[in-house]
Each structure stands twice: as C-alpha cells, then as structure tokens.
Amino acid sequence: TAFSKCCKEKGFLMVIKCREENAALKECLTYHYKDSALYEECKQEYLKEREEFRQTGIPAKKRQQKVPTNM
Template identity: 50%
Template sequence: MSYIEQQNDPRNPHGLGDPNDTKLRKVEVEVLIPKIMRDRAKSELCTKEVADFQECCKTSSVFMVATCRKENSALRDCLTLWYQNDAFKEECRKIYLQERSDYRSTGIPKKHRLEKL
C-alpha cells in the first residue's frame, strides 16, 4: 500500500496506522513492551525491594556498590521473577496494544491524553 493510499484508508484515521492492528514490530517486542514491564514491576510489584535499595543507596552514598549488594540482589530477583512471568508479559503486551490503538485512533499521545484528564 502506498503512502497516499495509507493516508486515505478509513482504518487509518490520523495517518498513524490501523488502530485495530495487533501485529508488533521488533522494536515494540524487544524495547517498548519490556519498558512497560520494567516500569510496572518497579512501581507496582517490587515496591518494597525498590524502596529498600533506594534507602540503602541514600545512606551509603559512595560505598553503595559494596554495601547494598543484598538489596540490589533482592530487587534484581524480584524483577527477574516478573520478567519471566508469561501472564505478566501478556498483560503488558495488551496494555501496549491498547495505548497504541488509542494513539492511532485519536492522534493524541498518551502523555497529552493524561494531561487533559
């Protein structure tokens, strides 16, 4: 399909792609979805480990590499557990596809949609 045909395609209302398309590009699979997984794991699922590691780093300053090994290991183990969870991966994939669909439908990036709420 040529660029002109894409622009006139009713399934492509803002020239950003079909909102209902569920095919993923390599960058989406390898970069964008893992970013959602990482952000969600840190902010929702491993909050205790993140807080413990941050507190250790604050109190240790320069020596944090040596003194915060236990906290770093606990954080890494928690994150790895979630990164390897297939249900969590699929959930994050669906979140990404919904955000991409919303963007393609409205032409408004997520950041700007959230600011208007």
Template identity: 50%
Template sequence: MSLAQQQPASINPRNPHGLGDPNDTTLRKVEVEVLIPKIMRDRARSELCPKEVADFEECCKASSIFMVATCRKQNSALMDCLSHWYKNEAFKEECKAIYLKERAEYRSTGIPKKHRVEKI
C-alpha cells in the same frame, strides 16, 4: 494510480489519522524488544516490587560512595523480584495488551498518551 485517484489517509475508516489501523495487533521488532519491556520494567518497579526498590534506594542514599559493597543484599533482592516478573509470561501478555490498547488509542485519536487528559 494518479494523485486524483488516491484518497487521503484520513478518509479511510481503518486508518483515521494516517497512523495505522487501530485494530492491528501485529508488533514490530522495536515494540517487542524495547517498548513492551519498558512497560514491564516500569510496572514491576512501581507496582510489584516497590518494597525492594525502596530498600535499595534507602541503602544507596545511606551508603553514598560505598553502595556497591554495602547494598549487595538489597540489590540482589531487587534483581530477584524484577527478574521473577520479567520471566512471567502472564505478566508479559498483560503488558503487551496495555501497549496494544495505548497504541490503538493513539492511532484512533491521533493524540499521544502524554497529551491525553484522563477523564474522571
């Protein structure tokens, strides 16, 4: 196929910015093993285990260099809470859906999430 016959990626409605099909739901290995677990970790820490995170942080601040020995109870509670959510398949699917939605928005607009302004 010659260059004259090739269409630019931006003309293709399924790939408007040359970033991939916004409706594609297949995942690469890095998305499954790194990007989706990052969303899970961030949401678990901020939304689902905030008390455990705050307790552990407070203990670490108060204990200074002895935190390894003195904060075992808080660390254990935090790890239990986080691992509970990491093993929850419904939570994993929810985070996967969030990732796919963000990726589809990026692919259709060409604007990364950190540069998108949320309209209120």
C-alpha cells in the same frame, strides 16, 4: 525500595554496602520479567494505547491530562 534507601544512606560506598539489597532487587525483577501473565497484560495495554494513538494522533500522556472546564 530497600536498595534505593540503602544507596541514599551509604552514598559512594553503596557498591560494597548494598550488595544484599541489590541481589534481592534483581531477583524480584527477574521473577516479574519472566511472569507470562504480567507480560501479556502489559502487551495488551500497549496495543490498546497504540491503537488509540493511531486513531487520535494524541499520545496517552496527553489524553490523560484534564482539560480545564473554564475555557
């Protein structure tokens, strides 16, 4: 993001020099945070993963790892 790039370039001065980028980032995050369609999509994905975990006992991150085929 522009904010990350600015912070890397400005170092300790980022607090002063990256205010515009920080404001734009906050505005973007706030917009998406209030998006009810995105909220519902994330909620459904979470509920699906939770149900799979309850059935298998395996977290989603572990389930997504590929099992070696040469065992």
